[in-house]
Amino acid sequence: MQILSNVVRYIISLPPAVFIGIVMGVLCLVFGGGIKNALRSACLFSVGMTGINLIMSYCVGEMQSIATALSTRLGIELSMIDGGYGSGGSGGSWMFPGAIPALCIMLVINIVFILLKWTDTMWTDVHNTWHGIYIGLLIYALTGSVLYGTIVAIITLVIMLKLGDLTAPTFQEFNGTPNIAVYATSATIPAIFTFFVMKVINKIPRLKDLKADAESIQDRFGIFGEIMVIGMLLGIILGILAGYNFKNIMMTGVVMSATMTLFPKMAALICEGIVPVTTSVIGFMNKHFSGRKLNVAVDPAMLLGDPSVMASFVILVPISIVMAMVTPGIAFIPIASLAGMPYWIGGVVPYTKGNVVHTVICMSLYIFLASLVATQLGPIVTEAARLTGRMTEAIASGITIVSWDEGGSFIGYAFVKLFKLLGLSVL
Incomplete structure (x- = not known):
């Protein structure tokens, strides 16, 4: 069992770009896509995700510097420290003793659900099971029980499965990616939240009819509505707010402009890499299962291609800082956790149809x-x-660590409240 656990941990510890590329290539082969298509799919996925990660790291690093400068200028000193993914995340989750049993049981559940037609998606995105397993880790920390933590992890993964099924049609339609689904709660929970908020927004005169997607903005403002120029202008404004000198202000503008220009191109590579896999799956299902639809689960990076994602991200960073400053009950400055925000927004924009104003409203409430x-x-x-x-x-040293993703999970919060109500907390 220990050998199996070590092997699984090693495989899952592979960089997401490597892991997903291998999985997609193998899937293409298994479903009869051939070596040529399998190799092409694996490379496109790996290159696209690597490009997104590189751009993301550069952009988030810049935004974290701006967030730090803003908080310093505003004199914000709060009692908790934002640990981001460093406080747990995908690495820490797999150190939970119940992680491997939860993963194995979930994969069996997925197969059973497919056979019973309770789901139409193969959970190929094994890496992102960490979101559910981290919730189990929180319950383990709360109760001291590996069993309770493992049970909660499995329940959370099943919830993720159903949320993935629920959001798949909207994600597919908006991004033009048939037969894909996303299970990571960093995308699906904000998506479901936005679904309900948009019900309210769509009842408000003028606000509901406001056109603020990338195409409408460009049509209205011409060259100043192009996403590349918007990125430059937003970056310059943020640099000024952060108190930068001229050189750094202009560099911030270039970074934001490059981010908004290059992100869709990298996401397009991932979309291209999906085609051979989904084509093979569809052909296999048509031949052996009378045309039944079957989705392929992918990383939420798949959702980052629309220009409104990074445009909204840049706007939301200072909003998040000011919100931390003025809101009683928030005891940390979100800096390290900013790396997770684009994935939240990626789940939101399919429900706001890429409308930047609607996205900022929904995300501000969610944040x-x-x-x-x-x-x-x-x-x-x-x-x-x-x-x-x-x-x-x-x-x-006595510091309290916090994080947004999954440390700010609504599902995790509900389970914590339940176990405290049952008197099972040891903290």
Whole structure:
């Protein structure tokens, strides 16, 4: 069992771009796509995800510097530290003792659900099972019970499965990617939240009819509506707000412009890589299962291609900082967690149809609630980090660690409240 556990942990520890590329290539082969298509699909996926990760790292690094500068200028000093993915995330999740059993049971559940027609998606995105397993880790930290944590992890993964099925049609239609689904709650929970918020927005005169998607903005403002120019202008404004000198202001503008220009191109590579896989799956299902539809689960990076994603991200960074400053109940400045925000937005824009104004409204509300939840879950996130050997020096000094994703999870919060109500908390 230990050998199997080590092998699984090693495979899952592969960089997402490598892991997903291998999985997509193997899938294409298994479903009869041939070596040529399998190799092409694997390369396109890996190159696209690598490009997105590189651009994301560069952009997020710049935005984190701006966030730090803004918080310093505004004199914000809060009691908790944003650990981001470093406080747990995909690495720490797999150190949870119940992680491998939860993963294996979930894969069996997925097969059973497919056979019973309770789902139409193969959970090929094994890497992102960490989102559900991290919730199990939180319950382990809260209760001290591996069993409770494992059960919660499995329940959360089943919830993720159904949320993936629920959001798949909207994600597919907006992004033009048939037969794909996303299970990561970093995309699906904000998506479901936005679905309900848009019900309200669509009842408000003028606001509901406001055209603010990339195409409408460009038609209205000409050259100043082009996403490349918008990125430059937003970057310059943020640089000024951060108190940068002229050189750094202009560099921030270039970084934002490059980000908004290159992101869709990298996402397009991933979309191209999907085609051989989904074509093979469709052909196989038509031949053997009377044309039944079957989706392929992919990384939420798939959802980052629309220009409104990064445009909204740049606008939301200062909003997040100011929100932390003025809102009672939020005890941290979101800086490290900014790396997860684009994935939230990627799940939101299919429901706002790429409308930047609607996206900013929905995301501001979501960030507000997630930040409140993250503050309340801080002590549990800190204990989870300690148990998995993360940020040990900071924790030993008495610092409380928080994070947005999954440390600000609504699902995790609900389970924590349930176990406390049952009197099973040891914290």
